Amino acid sequence: MKAQLVCDALTMAMWQRQPKAGLIIHSDQGVQYASHQYRRLLKSNDFIGSMSKKGCCWDNAVAESFFGSGVFQVSCRLKLNFMPPAFLLFSQGLNLLHLSLTSLVTSLTNGLGYSI
Secondary structure (H helix, E strand, O other), rough: OOOOHHHHHHHHHHHHHHHOOOEEEEOHHHHHHHHHHHHHHHHHHOOEEEEEOOOOOOOHHHHHHHHHHHHHHHHOOOOOOOHHHHHHHHHHHHHHHHEEEEEHHHHHHOOOOOOO
């Protein structure tokens, strides 16, 4: 995987989510995440990079299993023979869920002095 790909993905995520400075971004020790280009992108946006320890593959296992299962379920249920459309549909569903939960929490905490 090339550093440009993860930089493009992070840039797209920043555009969609508008995260605040201080965001912690966790990754494995892949060379693309250790690249000057990626680290520069994190620093220029005041994000904090976090990497798993060498030989510790378990911290990403839950997320990878969740996404892999979700994409597989979407592709099977919709009878898609090509994974990118399934991944796109799954990620759009997660975005809708995130927006719904954010809206719900905002409405529940409105006037209580909490903010998201």
